[in-house]
Amino acid sequence: MKIKKQQNTQAYQVGSLIGPTTLLVTVMFLIPLLNFLRNSFNVFVPGQFMQTAWTLENYHKFLTDPYYLSILGRSFYIAFSATLLALVMGFPIAYFLARTKSKWKSIIIMLIVFPLLVGNIIRDVGWISLFSGTGLINRFLLDIGVVQEPIQLLQTPMAVIIAITNVVLPYMILTLHSVLERIDPALEEAAYDLGASRWTVMKSIIIPLGIPGIMAGTLFVFVLSINAYTTPLVIGGSKVQMMAPALYSQISEVSNWPLGAAMAVILIVFTLLSSTIYLRIIERMSMNVRAAGTEVKG
Amino acid sequence: MAEVVLNHVIKRFGNSLAINDLNLSIDKGELVSFLGPSGCGKTTTLRMIAGFLEPDEGDILIHEENVTRIPANKRDTALVFQNYALFPHMTIFENVAFGLKMRKVSKEETRSRVLEALSMVQLEKFGDRYPRQISGGQQQRVALARALVVNPRLLLLDEPLSNLDAKLRQEMRSEIRQLQQRLGITSIFVTHDQEEALVLSDRIVVLEQGEIRQIGRPQEVYDSPQSHFVADFVGVRNFFNGHFESHAFITNNGIKIFTDMKQKSDFKKIGIRSNMIVVNPNNKEMYINTFKVKVELITYKGTIIELLVLFPTGDSIVVEMPSEQFKQNTFSKGDQIDICWRPDSVLPLSS
Ligand SMILES: Nc1ncnc2c1ncn2[C@@H]1O[C@H](COP(=O)(O)OP(=O)(O)OP(=O)(O)O)[C@@H](O)[C@H]1O
Ligand SMILES: [Mg+2]
Numbered sequence: 001m002k003i004k005k006q007q008n009t010q011a012y013q014v015g016s017l018i019g020p021t022t023l024l025v026t027v028m029f030l031i032p033l034l035n036f037l038r039n040s041f042n043v044f045v046p047g048q049f050m051q052t053a054w055t056l057e058n059y060h061k062f063l064t065d066p067y068y069l070s071i072l073g074r075s076f077y078i079a080f081s082a083t084l085l086a087l088v089m090g091f092p093i094a095y096f097l098a099r100t101k102s103k104w105k106s107i108i109i110m111l112i113v114f115p116l117l118v119g120n121i122i123r124d125v126g127w128i129s130l131f132s133g134t135g136l137i138n139r140f141l142l143d144i145g146v147v148q149e150p151i152q153l154l155q156t157p158m159a160v161i162i163a164i165t166n167v168v169l170p171y172m173i174l175t176l177h178s179v180l181e182r183i184d185p186a187l188e189e190a191a192y193d194l195g196a197s198r199w200t201v202m203k204s205i206i207i208p209l210g211i212p213g214i215m216a217g218t219l220f221v222f223v224l225s226i227n228a229y230t231t232p233l234v235i236g237g238s239k240v241q242m243m244a245p246a247l248y249s250q251i252s253e254v255s256n257w258p259l260g261a262a263m264a265v266i267l268i269v270f271t272l273l274s275s276t277i278y279l280r281i282i283e284r285m286s287m288n289v290r291a292a293g294t295e296v297k298g
Numbered sequence: 299m300a301e302v303v304l305n306h307v308i309k310r311f312g313n314s315l316a317i318n319d320l321n322l323s324i325d326k327g328e329l330v331s332f333l334g335p336s337g338c339g340k341t342t343t344l345r346m347i348a349g350f351l352e353p354d355e356g357d358i359l360i361h362e363e364n365v366t367r368i369p370a371n372k373r374d375t376a377l378v379f380q381n382y383a384l385f386p387h388m389t390i391f392e393n394v395a396f397g398l399k400m401r402k403v404s405k406e407e408t409r410s411r412v413l414e415a416l417s418m419v420q421l422e423k424f425g426d427r428y429p430r431q432i433s434g435g436q437q438q439r440v441a442l443a444r445a446l447v448v449n450p451r452l453l454l455l456d457e458p459l460s461n462l463d464a465k466l467r468q469e470m471r472s473e474i475r476q477l478q479q480r481l482g483i484t485s486i487f488v489t490h491d492q493e494e495a496l497v498l499s500d501r502i503v504v505l506e507q508g509e510i511r512q513i514g515r516p517q518e519v520y521d522s523p524q525s526h527f528v529a530d531f532v533g534v535r536n537f538f539n540g541h542f543e544s545h546a547f548i549t550n551n552g553i554k555i556f557t558d559m560k561q562k563s564d565f566k567k568i569g570i571r572s573n574m575i576v577v578n579p580n581n582k583e584m585y586i587n588t589f590k591v592k593v594e595l596i597t598y599k600g601t602i603i604e605l606l607v608l609f610p611t612g613d614s615i616v617v618e619m620p621s622e623q624f625k626q627n628t629f630s631k632g633d634q635i636d637i638c639w640r641p642d643s644v645l646p647l648s649s
Contacts, residue, residue, distance in 0.1 A: 190383035192371050193348060194448065195400035208387050 017175060017216035025223075033268065039261035050257050058262035068246075068263070072270065075243040078157055079226035082164040086172040086221050087214065089165070094176035094213075095206065099185065112170050120167060124234040127163045128154060131235070155239040163235045164228050168221040175220060179213025180206070211286050219275055226271055243267045300359075301326040301484045302347065302452060307356035309342055309508075316342045317508040320356070324501075327482040329475070331495040333531065334505035340488040343505075344454050347486065349373045361451055371400075375452040376445035380460060382437045384429040390416070390440050391425035397448040415447035416440075418477065435466045442474065446481065453478070453485040459494065471498055492532050496520060504528050525648045526567055534569040534645065536615040541566060547644065551611035556586045557644040565646040572618040574643035577605070578627055578636050585638035591615075593633050607637060 040058055043051040062068045097108060115123065130136050131153035138150040153159055183206060191201045207214075232242035243263060250260035300323040309317035317339045324330050332340040345351045347358060349370030357366045365373055376397070384393050394415055398408045416422045419439035421432075429437055438458060445453060458474070459467045475498050478485050489495050495502045496516040504512045504519065504527075512519055512528045523529035526537060540549035542563050547555045555568065582588050594614065595606035603624040605617040617637055629635055 184381070184383065186379050186381060186383035187385060189350060189370070190377070190379060190444075191385070191396065192369075193350075193375070193377045194397035194444070195371050196396075197371065200400070205385060 013179075013212050014216050017178070017212070018220050021220060033264075036261040036264045039257050040265050042258040042261075044256045044258045049255070058258045059266070061259065062262055062266060071241050071243055071246050072266065074157065074241065075226050075267075076270070076274070078161050078164065078232070078240075078242060079222050079228070081157075081161045082168060082225045083218050083222045085161065085165045086169050087218055090169055090172035090176055090217070091210075091214075094173045095180050097173070097177050098180035098183075112173055115166070116170050120230040121234065123166065124163060124231055127159065127166070127235055131159050154235060155237045157236075157240050160232050160236045160240050160242070163231045164225050167228070167231060168224050171224065172217045172221050175217035176210065176213045179216070180210050183209045208286065211282070215279065215282055219278065222278075223271055223275065227267070299326065299362075300324060301328075301361055302486075303357075303359040304343075304347075305357040305359065307343075307346065307353045307358065309339075309346060309351065309353050315508055317346070317353070320508075320510060322503060322510065322513070324484060324486070326484055328500045329478050329485040329487060329498060331487045331489055331499040331502045332505055333489060333492060333495040333502050334511075335490060335531070338505040339508040340490075340505060341456055342508075344377070344456050344486060344488050347452070348375050348377045348454050374450055375454055376448055376450035378441050378445050378453070378455045378458045380457045382429075382441040382461075384437055384440055384444070386429055388428075389425060390421065390427050390429065390432070393429065393440055394444045394447050397444065401448065411447055415443040418446070419443045419473075434462055435470065438462065438470060439473075442477070446477070446483070451484065453483050454488075455485065456488045457490070458487075459489075460491075467494075474498070496532075504531060523569070523645060523647065526569070529569040529645060529647055533571070535572050536570045536575075537647070538568050538570075538613070539566060540568070542646075545641075547646075549611075549613065551609075551613055553589070553609060553611060553613065555644060556641045557646065558641040559646060563646060565648060567647045567649050569645040569647050570615070570639060570643055571645075572604070572616045573602075574639050575615075575617045576638045577617060577619045577623070578629075579638055582636055582638055586641065587644075588636055588638045590634055591637055593629060593631055593635055596631055605635075607635070 039050070041054050041056070043053045043055055043057065045051050093112070097105065100108075102108075128135065132138070133150040133152075133154075135153070137153060138147075141147045142150065187205055187209070188201050191205050192198075196204070226242075227244055228242060229244040229248070232240060233245040236242065236245075244267070247260045247263035247267065250256045250263060302322075302324040304320050304322040307317055307320040308315070320343060322330075332343060334340055342351065346353050347360075349365065349368060349372070353366060357364055359365065360374065384390075385396065388396070391412055394412045395408050398411060403411070412425070413422060416425060419442055421436060421439055421443065424432055424436065424440075429440070432440070438461075441458070455474070459470050462470060471494060474487075487495075487498055489498075496519075499516055501513060502516055502519045503510055506527050512524050514522075519528065520532050523532055523534065529537075538547065538549040538553070538555065540547055540553075542548075542557075542559060542565060544562065545557055545559045547557055547559075547565075547568050549555065557568070576585070579585065589609060591607040591609055593605055594608050597604040597606075598621070601621055602618045603621050605619065606614055607617055608614050
């Protein structure tokens, strides 16, 4: 009974972290979503807007064409990598922030949040000036003679992953921070006092108790990443296509509304599906931790 | 042979001096309390001994080894935290087993030692529960078991009972004391509760502003506090400023109080315990310190009655009398009464 309640508390904790975003996304998506859903069963007739119908042709086309499937696969791969990267980079920063007593703390948090105040497009232009053939990195590599001619950095998955990570990192840090901050430092000291090394403290105390934050942060950031639009468009271009820009170009350039709509539906279903599977896996992995909850006494 | 030695230990936080030249030696098997008001440096000292803080100057020796620069996880000490700091995601068993796991003790040995430690604190049936599924008192016991199971050379307790209600606090107090004596484990107990310190300790170290004001057995500290601060802390409530003229003390308002001081002294302050003052005794001629005072306030406190009385000089003091006696000897607010005390009840104090 108690365990059950605890799980609810934890679910609530996770919920309260991703809840507001989810709600916003839901409302903003719900109306277009229904519209899209309907359109996705229509037939595309070049030259015309579209023809009302009930057909699975668009889905069939997407799911059997390796070209389209590779866009979905790449979207997943890039979102997954960006999420992982953001977690690996964000965790130490969030942990440091959660523990520091430095008077600079609020300034550091402002620095972390600051990029969010700068539009994606501006930041992406920044990345271009870094990654392009005549960009800083290539000029540096040419100068020190590591390469003879500029290497391709723009329009590579790597560049897109880095740029997306840069966009989502603040969300990851803030989400992790809010959970790590609530872990009583005395728990770490108690473990340390009993002979644990710094690493063991991290592994057996901080990470298990930080799992709700890790779950919320990664999920949040994954959803943001797989839906990324500006960054793959500007940095990835035609070589590194992701779902959001690809489906939009179906609509805006080819005027193929039905296929664009089907792609949107597929993207949403895919996101929900992978999130659910992910949550199940984490749940399985951390049965203990979930049962124990993350309540911190003191 | 001293088990723990603090040698000229100094700790600063920024510009402020938290611990000023602390010297202390604790014998093997002894339980020493650090007693003092909030902010006097009890926790700071304990954390230096545990290895969480490094002193700026001075040395800390445990079992004749200089551990000053050895980190907490390499020291043979175990700390019991004020809020217990039990790991919420581990069962009671896992909590207690944690220290043994860190010491790479085998599975079977861990099991038997954890069960032994849990039975020591009467919690052998609770191994499978999580910390939030047991009461505060039980959590306290788990914290104790978790510290003791690793057989530390030194047990450190930072106000371990302050989160418990009064009754439980008394129970745990004697439980800790019994356990400590049975195991013969050298212990330091931090508290700001004088009663706790008096009941529990072999010796009490009274701290104020990072300095030791007095060290002694509980009875010594209670019966002969040496300064106003210590006296105040062990419950002395009446103080007079003045000076000694041979064995009598003349207060600044001219009250003459006889003491048992043998030789000339230049103490400028004395203290008198409220419960050492007798009200309207039948044989008041027997007391050389007898004063007529006016009752200002009567407060009922269960077994005792507390009186606030006023000297003609305007000085006021607090007197305690047993409720039983008050019933037979009624007077009310505004009445004149006699109060008396013996010369040896007067505590000469340095300020
Ligand atoms: N990390 C710190 N940074 C700066 N000052 C500190 C720090 N820790 C303690 N102090 C200061 O050192 C002094 C002693 O603190 P300490 O925590 O040892 O007091 P304490 O006797 O344990 O008090 P309490 O009964 O309230 O727990 C206090 O003035 C406190 O403000
Ligand atoms: Mg303290």
